[in-house]
Each structure stands twice: as structure tokens, then as C-alpha cells.
Amino acid sequence: MEKKTVLRKPAGFLDVYKHKPGAEKDRTHYCPGCGHGILHKLIAEAMEDLEIIDDTIIISPVGCSVFAYYYFDGGHFQVPHGRAPAVGTAVSRANPDKIVISYQGDGDLAAIGGNNILQAANRGESIAVFFVNNAIYGMTGGQMAPTTLEGQVTTTTPYGRNPATDGLPLRMAEIINQLEAPTFVARVSLHNPANIRKTRAAVRQALQNAKEHKGFQFVEVLSMCPSGWKQTPVNCLKWIEEKMLPIFPLGTLRDRSAEATPVVRPEPVLEPGKVLEKLGLTEDKSRGFARGTVAEEYSEMSIRIAGFGGQGIMSTGQILAQVAMEYGYNVSWLPSYGPEMRGGTANCSVNIQDDTIGGAEAVSPNMVIAMNRPSMEKFEKTMVEGGSLIYNSTLVEISPSRTDIKAFPVPITGLANELGDIRVQSVVGVGAYAAVTGMFRPEDIIEMLPQFFKGKNKSIIDLNASAVRAGYDYVKNNF
Numbered sequence: 194m195e196k197k198t199v200l201r202k203p204a205g206f207l208d209v210y211k212h213k214p215g216a217e218k219d220r221t222h223y224c225p226g227c228g229h230g231i232l233h234k235l236i237a238e239a240m241e242d243l244e245i246i247d248d249t250i251i252i253s254p255v256g257c258s259v260f261a262y263y264y265f266d267g268g269h270f271q272v273p274h275g276r277a278p279a280v281g282t283a284v285s286r287a288n289p290d291k292i293v294i295s296y297q298g299d300g301d302l303a304a305i306g307g308n309n310i311l312q313a314a315n316r317g318e319s320i321a322v323f324f325v326n327n328a329i330y331g332m333t334g335g336q337m338a339p340t341t342l343e344g345q346v347t348t349t350t351p352y353g354r355n356p357a358t359d360g361l362p363l364r365m366a367e368i369i370n371q372l373e374a375p376t377f378v379a380r381v382s383l384h385n386p387a388n389i390r391k392t393r394a395a396v397r398q399a400l401q402n403a404k405e406h407k408g409f410q411f412v413e414v415l416s417m418c419p420s421g422w423k424q425t426p427v428n429c430l431k432w433i434e435e436k437m438l439p440i441f442p443l444g445t446l447r448d449r450s451a452e453a454t455p456v457v458r459p460e461p462v463l464e465p466g467k468v469l470e471k472l473g474l475t476e477d478k479s480r481g482f483a484r485g486t487v488a489e490e491y492s493e494m495s496i497r498i499a500g501f502g503g504q505g506i507m508s509t510g511q512i513l514a515q516v517a518m519e520y521g522y523n524v525s526w527l528p529s530y531g532p533e534m535r536g537g538t539a540n541c542s543v544n545i546q547d548d549t550i551g552g553a554e555a556v557s558p559n560m561v562i563a564m565n566r567p568s569m570e571k572f573e574k575t576m577v578e579g580g581s582l583i584y585n586s587t588l589v590e591i592s593p594s595r596t597d598i599k600a601f602p603v604p605i606t607g608l609a610n611e612l613g614d615i616r617v618q619s620v621v622g623v624g625a626y627a628a629v630t631g632m633f634r635p636e637d638i639i640e641m642l643p644q645f646f647k648g649k650n651k652s653i654i655d656l657n658a659s660a661v662r663a664g665y666d667y668v669k670n671n672f
């Protein structure tokens with residue numbers, strides 16, 4: 194029978210580039226003579242021949258290949274600059290039966306994403322990485338990339354890359370090959386048919402391994418960039434041969450395809466009961482303080498404690514959370530350290546409830562303990578209707594503006610001062626909280642003081658015991 198050559202697009206490409214805007218939906222956006230199109234075709238062919246089109250998820254980067262999702266059939270993610278290995282990690286771990294391709298340029302992979310690729314390679318993530326090394330930032334108009342050659346003129350190295358100021362080209366394949374985990378590491382080139390055939394073989398090996406879930410595959414592809422290099426496409430082929438190959442030698446640096454076994458990761462433990470079991474927390478280790486009856490409004494607490502640095506804001510929250518834990522509640526404590534750390538406001542969130550705690554931040558608290566005026570003004574606004582506001586009336590000389598909340602002015606700093614040590618104001622606040630909510634008995638808090646103030650002598654513990662009582666009694670006697 195007569196042999197017929199059928200010229201057609203590989204099935205790894207979409208029939209029509211329907212996602213591409215504009216009239217020219219039948220061709221790619223790449224410049225004439227660019228290597229991306231050739232590599233795309235080799236990948237699309239391999240996807241077809243290995244019968245993995247429906248199981249392949251392609252992560253496209255930021256760079257000229259940002260639009261890879263216009264062309265390839267299969268699943269897609271387009272991700273922030275340099276983050277393809279991180280997203281690829283998540284995608285492949287969540288879908289261990291899929292084939293994940295990370296397609297990246299040299300700015301993307303070796304500059305902004307340099308650490309991402311190293312960590313993913315070192316973990317042996319199940320990703321096939323195709324790294325297009327065209328020695329330049331193509332998309333943004335030809336700036337220096339980490340792989341730019343010594344002496345190479347770019348828009349940011351107009352006198353040529355100078356090792357004295359810019360370092361020497363990064364050899365990514367060699368760097369990746371230093372790591373233990375990767376399965377397959379190769380450097381290939383697109384500058385002539387013989388090398389395109391070798392690239393084709395490397396692409397297939399990487400994707401075959403990916404199909405068998407054999408970990409991390411890295412194929413560095415030397416590629417032409419006529420626009421960035423400001424050379425004709427034909428000269429670009431020569432430039433790779435003469436200039437790039439001596440710096441970036443071709444070949445397979447590592448091939449453990451035959452002996453590699455499919456990556457097996459431990460099943461993630463996500464179910465709450467199992468998490469506790471794994472952490473050895475199924476046994477109730479709380480002191481089991483007996484709970485009294487607590488009014489409905491205080492049965493599920495979302496608390497914001499705020500003031501300025503030095504008022505013991507974080508300690509108030511920690512003590513509340515710990516005491517609540519000893520009563521057998523679920524608790525969370527979330528400090529907020531922002532620029533507030535130095536002299537400004539500081540705050541933390543505490544949740545106390547019987548149910549599982551969804552989010553640790555007290556976004557709409559039903560209790561605010563405000564130690565100074567800016568904190569009261571800021572956080573009373575966030576409170577739910579009917580919530581309780583304990584504020585430090587020693588320092589807050591105004592009344593709250595909300596009338597749909599319950600206000601408890603307590604001279605917290607003043608009470609601490611009367612005890613002779615302003616530092617105990619955090620514990621005065623804890624006492625006040627216990628009295629307002631009826632959640633904790635003061636003697637239970639006092640029993641726990643040695644635990645909070647480990648290594649402190651008896652006089653300090655006693656002082657803090659008086660502080661608990663002072664806050665508690667003040668609320669009991671005045672409201």
C-alpha cells in the first residue's frame with residue numbers, strides 16, 4: 194500500500210485555539226523563529242502518543258509562555274511568576290493519578306522562582322518541568338536573565354553581562370542534578386533537526402516517567418529568542434551552537450527512569466478525630482474544672498483583646514485561653530503582631546467554645562477587652578449586637594459610642610496600680626472577664642497561676658492572685 198504522510202496538528206493541541214482572543218485563532222502568539230512553538234509541539238505530540246491528554250494538567254508561568262493554555266488540550270493553571278513548582282506540588286499531591294507539567298522560562302524558573310524550583314525538586318514532587326532557557330527575559334522586552342551569557346547585551350546589560358557586577362550564568366540542570374530526589378535531568382536544544390529529535394526523546398522520557406508517577410523530571414531546553422536577542426531566526430540557530438553550547442553542555446545528566454518507583458506519600462491526616470489521635474490528644478488532660486451555668490450569650494466566645502504594647506495584651510489572651518482549656522473548652526489564641534509592635538496598638542483574638550473552632554481571628558467579637566482608647570474605638574465597631582465590652586476606664590476617658598452593646602468600664606490600670614505593680618493589669622483583666630461572663634471561678638484561675646508564672650517566687654504569684662480578685666470583685670460589686 195502506498196504510504197501516506199498526513200500533516201496535522203497533534204491531538205495534544207486544541208483543534209481551534211478558542212481561548213485566544215482576536216481573529217488569528219489558528220496560530221500561536223509566538224514570534225517567528227521562537228523556540229516555544231517547537232517545544233509546545235513536541236509536548237503535544239507526546240501527550241497524544243502516550244495517551245495522557247485527558248490526564249495532563251499544565252501549569253503555565255508568567256513569561257512568553259503565559260498563554261500555553263490557549264493551545265494545549267488538558268487541564269490548566271496559569272500561576273504567578275515563578276510559582277509553578279509550588280502550584281504543581283499542590284496539584285499533583287491533590288491529584289496523584291494525574292500528570293502535572295510545569296512549563297517555565299528562565300526568568301520565571303531561575304530568577305524569581307529560583308527557590309521554588311529547588312524546593313520542589315528536592316522534595317521529588319511528581320512534576321515534569323520543561324525549562325525554556327533562552328538566556329533572556331523575552332516577554333518583557335529582553336532584560337538579563339540568570340542564564341544570560343557573559344558579555345551578552347540585553348536591555349539591562351547594555352555593555353554586556355559583566356561577571357564582576359552581574360555574576361555568571363546559572364546552570365540550572367547542573368544545580369538540580371546536585372539534589373538527590375530528581376529522577377530525570379537533561380539539557381537539550383532546539384537549534385537544529387538532530388537536536389530537536391533529542392529534545393523529542395527527552396520530552397517523551399519525562400512524560401513517560403510522569404505518567405508512571407516517578408517523581409521529578411527536569412528538561413532544560415535551549416531555545417531561540419530572535420526578538421530578545423535582536424537577531425534573525427537563522428543567526429539565532431548559530432548563536433546557540435557557538436555561544437550557548439560551550440556554557441550549557443547538552444546531554445542527559447541523570448536518568449533513573451528504569452529504577453525509579455512511583456512516588457508514594459503518606460495519606461494526609463485531616464479528619465479531626467484522627468488528628469487528635471495522631472497527636473496523642475484523645476485523652477482529656479484538662480484539670481476538669483467544674484463548669485457552672487453560663488448564660489447563652491457567653492457560651493460561645495469570640496474575644497478581641499487590645500491595647501498598646503506593654504499592657505500585657507498577649508498574656509491576657511493566653512491566660513484566658515489556658516484557663517478555658519482547663520475547663521474543657523476548645524480554644525484558640527491568635528496574636529496580631531503588625532507595625533503595632535512598637536509603641537502602637539497590639540491585639541490578639543481568643544475563641545472559647547464547645548464546638549470546633551472554624552477561624553481563629555475574632556472578626557466579629559462578642560467580647561472586647563479594650564485597654565486604651567484607640568483600641569476601644571477600633572474594635573467596638575466590629576462587635577456583634579448585644580456583645581460585651583470591658584474597657585479600661587483608667588485610660589479611656591470617653592464612653593463607647595455603641596448603645597447596642599453592654600459596657601463594663603473597669604479601672605484596670607488603676608486597680609493594678611493600687612496593688613503596687615502596673616504589670617499585673619493583664620491579670621486584673623482576666624478577673625474582670627471571669628466576673629462578666631461567669632465562665633471561670635477566681636479560685637480556679639488562681640490555682641493555675643504558678644503554671645503561668647513558672648519559676649516566679651511566691652510573692653509574685655500572690656500579687657497576681659490579688660489582681661485576679663481585684664478585677665473579679667470590681668465587676669461583681671459595680672455591675
Ligand SMILES: Cc1ncc(C[n+]2csc(CCOP(=O)(O)OP(=O)(O)O)c2C)c(N)n1
Binds near residue numbers: 297300302305325327
Ligand atoms: C511578580 C512579577 N514580577 C515581574 C513580572 C514581569 N515579568 C513578566 S514576564 C517576566 C520574565 C519572563 O522571562 P522568562 O521567564 O525568561 O520567559 P520568556 O518570556 O523568555 O519565555 C517578567 C520579569 C511579573 N509579571 N510578575
